[in-house]
Amino acid sequence: MDATGRSGLLMVVSGPSGVGKGTVCRELIARHPEVRLSVSATTRSKRAGEEEGVSYFFVTKEKFESMIEQNELIEYAKLFNNNYYGTPRSFVEREIAAGHDIVLEIDYHGALNVKKTYPEAVLIFVAPPELSALKERLLARHSESAASMEERLGIALEEISKVKLYDYVVVNDSVEKAVACFEAILSAEKHRVCRNLNLLDTFKEV
Numbered sequence: 186m187d188a189t190g191r192s193g194l195l196m197v198v199s200g201p202s203g204v205g206k207g208t209v210c211r212e213l214i215a216r217h218p219e220v221r222l223s224v225s226a227t228t229r230s231k232r233a234g235e236e237e238g239v240s241y242f243f244v245t246k247e248k249f250e251s252m253i254e255q256n257e258l259i260e261y262a263k264l265f266n267n268n269y270y271g272t273p274r275s276f277v278e279r280e281i282a283a284g285h286d287i288v289l290e291i292d293y294h295g296a297l298n299v300k301k302t303y304p305e306a307v308l309i310f311v312a313p314p315e316l317s318a319l320k321e322r323l324l325a326r327h328s329e330s331a332a333s334m335e336e337r338l339g340i341a342l343e344e345i346s347k348v349k350l351y352d353y354v355v356v357n358d359s360v361e362k363a364v365a366c367f368e369a370i371l372s373a374e375k376h377r378v379c380r381n382l383n384l385l386d387t388f389k390e391v
């Protein structure tokens with residue numbers, strides 16, 4: 186809990202691959218250093234420019250499966266190319282208890298599983314302004330084979346069909362506007378009465 190007795194806010198951000206949610210989350214965190222980004226574990230290979238422990242914890246399939254067995258992940262999913270992606274439990278539990286706001290950037294399977302464990306989590310879906318923009322961004326990455334890109338596009342359509350299960354949708358037509366929407370959501374959620382019950386308790390003494 187923080188100084189006001191408020192637990193940290195758990196924001197779960199999903200959206201199709203290539204929609205730019207990573208950029209939006211990084212910009213939000215750059216402007217709000219009190220918000221922390223959870224680093225996932227994955228079995229996929231490292232891309233150029235990615236850093237161990239910053240982009241992901243890159244682990245072997247054996248290591249990931251032992252993390253599942255040891256209950257070290259709050260959720261996980263098998264996504265592209267049969268690779269595992271999962272959220273380490275220790276970071277989330279520690280930061281929430283310390284009253285820090287955290288962002289999980291995960292797919293919709295993971296988002297819905299987090300909501301089961303943490304019903305107070307806020308689920309935000311980042312949508313592309315149009316599908317052609319998404320195709321262009323995926324092509325611009327040049328890090329994927331044609332088959333893998335087809336798979337990502339197929340999964341992108343599946344992801345978009347789940348938007349109704351989220352609390353908020355943010356269209357990423359400009360990073361600036363999308364970050365402003367995230368800031369508005371963060372602020373509104375922090376002011377919900379149900380998140381400020383400790384503060385209200387102090388009024389009883391007046």
Ligand code: 5GP
Nearest residue numbers: 202225226261262270271272290291292295
């Ligand atoms: P990429 O391979 O492009 O880094 O990520 C692919 C997808 O994996 C992203 O859309 C992201 O939402 C999802 N992802 C990343 N980390 C996790 C995680 O810990 N759990 C789940 N369920 N999905 C994740």
